[in-house]
Amino acid sequence: xxxxxxxxxxxxxxxEEQLREAHDADLAIQDEEQVSFEQAWAxxxxxxxxxxxxxxxxxxxxxxxxRAGHRADEVHAVPLTVS
Amino acid sequence: xxxxxxxxxxxxxxxEEQLREAHDADLAIQDEEQVSFEQAWAxxxxxxxxxxxxxxxxxxxxxxxxRAGHRADEVHAVPLTVS
Numbered sequence: 001x002x003x004x005x006x007x008x009x010x011x012x013x014x015x016e017e018q019l020r021e022a023h024d025a026d027l028a029i030q031d032e033e034q035v036s037f038e039q040a041w042a043x044x045x046x047x048x049x050x051x052x053x054x055x056x057x058x059x060x061x062x063x064x065x066x067r068a069g070h071r072a073d074e075v076h077a078v079p080l081t082v083s
Numbered sequence: 084x085x086x087x088x089x090x091x092x093x094x095x096x097x098x099e100e101q102l103r104e105a106h107d108a109d110l111a112i113q114d115e116e117q118v119s120f121e122q123a124w125a126x127x128x129x130x131x132x133x134x135x136x137x138x139x140x141x142x143x144x145x146x147x148x149x150r151a152g153h154r155a156d157e158v159h160a161v162p163l164t165v166s
Contacts, residue, residue, distance in 0.1 A: 003124065005124055005126075005131075005133055014163065015163075016163050019163045019165050020165050023165040038166065039164065039165070039166040040164070040165050040166075041086065041088055041135070041161035041163065041164050042161060042162075042163040042164075043088075043159045043160055043161050043162070043163075044162070044163065045160070046159055048088075048159055048161075050088055050133065050161070052124070076126045076129055076131055077126055077128070078124035078125060078126050078131075078133070079125075079126070079127070080097065080098075080099050080102045080124065080125040080126075080127065081122065081123070081124050081125075082102050082103050082106040082122070082123050083121065083122040083123075
């Protein structure tokens with residue numbers, strides 16, 4: 001398993017409720033792809049949404065997002081983390 | 084205070100130690116701008132680094148990064164979060 005950051009570019013105007021609904025749609029099916037979405041951050045002004053996940057591959061992350069109806073524009077492995 | 088996600092595009096080949104050093108350089112001076120860097124994630128292959136912070140403004144985030152020697156290519160407010 002590895003960490004991934006994926007990015008959506010076209011979510012301009014997204015509300016807190018819409019972000020919650022999109023995240024819940026991912027959570028509802030993520031087990032089928034062994035993906036665990038951990039957090040998501042959205043900027044309604046630019047339309048950018050960042051999602052942090054733990055997953056077996058970038059393709060698995062994308063499959064969950066696609067099936068939930070919101071394909072990511074970028075999916076990047078982020079093997080290095082600091083906090 | 085608000086949450087910000089900033090992005091660096093040109094960190095190809097970054098190592099865990101370099102990410103730690105860059106993060107520590109931010110932490111060392113962040114109080115002067117009332118910024119709190121919380122986490123950072125790096126993809127050495129694409130050169131992308133994402134930093135999550137709490138700060139009074141995007142400009143304050145950028146000032147810390149600039150003074151620490153690694154200007155961000157993008158700084159976005161991310162007022163919406165889910166987990």
